[in-house]
Amino acid sequence: MSASKKRIRQESLLKGLEKNPFLTDEQLANALEVSIQTIRLDRLAKGIPELRERTKHMAIDAQEKLQAIASEDIFGQLIDLDLGHSGISMLQVTPDMVLQKTGVARGHYMFAQANSLALAVIDAPVALTGVANVKYKVPIYTGANLVARAEVIRKQNDKYIVWVKIRNNNKEVFRAKFLIVSLSEERAGQK
Amino acid sequence: MSASKKRIRQESLLKGLEKNPFLTDEQLANALEVSIQTIRLDRLAKGIPELRERTKHMAIDAQEKLQAIASEDIFGQLIDLDLGHSGISMLQVTPDMVLQKTGVARGHYMFAQANSLALAVIDAPVALTGVANVKYKVPIYTGANLVARAEVIRKQNDKYIVWVKIRNNNKEVFRAKFLIVSLSEERAGQK
DNA sequence: ACAGATGTTAATAGCTGGTACTAAAAGTGG
DNA sequence: CCACTTTTAGTACCAGCTATTAACATCTGT
Numbered sequence: 006m007s008a009s010k011k012r013i014r015q016e017s018l019l020k021g022l023e024k025n026p027f028l029t030d031e032q033l034a035n036a037l038e039v040s041i042q043t044i045r046l047d048r049l050a051k052g053i054p055e056l057r058e059r060t061k062h063m064a065i066d067a068q069e070k071l072q073a074i075a076s077e078d079i080f081g082q083l084i085d086l087d088l089g090h091s092g093i094s095m096l097q098v099t100p101d102m103v104l105q106k107t108g109v110a111r112g113h114y115m116f117a118q119a120n121s122l123a124l125a126v127i128d129a130p131v132a133l134t135g136v137a138n139v140k141y142k143v144p145i146y147t148g149a150n151l152v153a154r155a156e157v158i159r160k161q162n163d164k165y166i167v168w169v170k171i172r173n174n175n176k177e178v179f180r181a182k183f184l185i186v187s188l189s190e191e192r193a194g195q196k
Numbered sequence: 197m198s199a200s201k202k203r204i205r206q207e208s209l210l211k212g213l214e215k216n217p218f219l220t221d222e223q224l225a226n227a228l229e230v231s232i233q234t235i236r237l238d239r240l241a242k243g244i245p246e247l248r249e250r251t252k253h254m255a256i257d258a259q260e261k262l263q264a265i266a267s268e269d270i271f272g273q274l275i276d277l278d279l280g281h282s283g284i285s286m287l288q289v290t291p292d293m294v295l296q297k298t299g300v301a302r303g304h305y306m307f308a309q310a311n312s313l314a315l316a317v318i319d320a321p322v323a324l325t326g327v328a329n330v331k332y333k334v335p336i337y338t339g340a341n342l343v344a345r346a347e348v349i350r351k352q353n354d355k356y357i358v359w360v361k362i363r364n365n366n367k368e369v370f371r372a373k374f375l376i377v378s379l380s381e382e383r384a385g386q387k
Numbered sequence: 388a389c390a391g392a393t394g395t396t397a398a399t400a401g402c403t404g405g406t407a408c409t410a411a412a413a414g415t416g417g
Numbered sequence: 418c419c420a421c422t423t424t425t426a427g428t429a430c431c432a433g434c435t436a437t438t439a440a441c442a443t444c445t446g447t
Binding site: 388389390391392393394395396397398399400401402403404405406407408409410411412413414415416417 | 418419420421422423424425426427428429430431432433434435436437438439440441442443444445446447
């Protein structure tokens with residue numbers, strides 16, 4: 006019986022810290038109505054680090070995640086690139102990409118994957134999207150492994166037409182046509 | 197002269213902590229070749245909190261940012277909404293939204309703002325984007341205050357045509373036409 | 388050149404939130 | 418009742434500080 010009391014306490018310890026990781030042993034001891042030493046033994050048993058270590062790791066982890074999001078993990082991994090002709094990228098759909106209400110991936114992730122791949126394929130120092138025609142064919146859910154394939158269809162002076170098709174399990178779920186303008190040097194208006 | 201030496205030191209203190217906020221006073225003292233006490237006076241003067249406080253605030257801030265990103269069903273702030281007819285949202289362009297190379301905002305932010313606003317306007321429990329036609333008219337840079345206005349142009353059964361125009365300083369910079377399908381209940385394919 | 392201001396270093400006491408260890412007390416099961 | 422687990426208590430020690438007081442060091446204006 007006491008063994009199960011212990012297990013229950015250790016589990017609520019884990020849950021409590023998950024909800025609020027900034028609790029000291031003292032606060033935890035009060036909350037669970039045991040002594041500080043018991044909390045420390047429990048932490049030791051469960052391999053839970055002390056408050057300061059927890060805080061530090063949270064800071065580092067969250068920072069890294071933010072950077073990953075800010076940089077380009079959203080857009081998928083570039084798998085293959087034939088500059089000026091074609092490219093392939095892959096994007097894993099994770100739970101935070103879907104709308105809670107429906108479980109369907111937000112459309113702008115596919116758009117971002119397709120658009121950034123299209124820009125990557127263009128063989129120019131600076132390129133901007135001018136026009137995009139997009140068609141969502143099938144809703145996407147968590148766990149989908151989206152494979153985008155971009156192809157430059159036409160090039161005329163500084164304008165490129167790029168087709169991007171996204172497949173999930175070899176089934177086409179999205180397609181887009183981009184008109185992309187490459188800029189020679191300076192900032193310039195887009196048509 | 198010593199006053200400027202002090203100022204220089206305090207500035208490199210700030211810069212050093214910006215690069216690596218996890219430095220103790222002792223490490224900082226070694227790096228800047230002064231005593232620990234000097235570092236502490238400098239921190240006091242500049243209002244820089246101690247290592248532990250810095251770490252904690254980083255953890256909290258980053259966590260909040262992550263949650264904000266994760267819960268962003270609507271990209272930008274919804275300013276006005278006339279369900280089934282029109283809506284207005286605002287999005288501030290921050291430095292992490294732009295490509296370093298060019299300083300131009302990544303296209304999918306505008307797409308996300310427009311798309312999510314279009315979906316919000318639809319008066320239906322579940323709605324999915326089917327087709328999007330997008331035109332980028334002017335490149336956007338950091339600091340831009342994007343105001344998107346969506347209007348339902350046509351409704352036919354479960355299909356809606358929504359126009360979204362984004363303006364920056366009252367100048368149109370982006371427009372998109374969405375064909376959106378509202379779903380009655382179940383998960384269903386999109387055309 | 389010397390007083391007074393400014394800047395730097397040192398020393399000490401006390402705090403938080405721990406680790407590590409030892410030992411006693413309480414509960415529990417056969 | 419004894420053996421064993423679990424819990425609590427107590428002590429010594431640590432990092433990384435704050436806060437305060439005091440002694441030097443350096444510079445600056447006159």
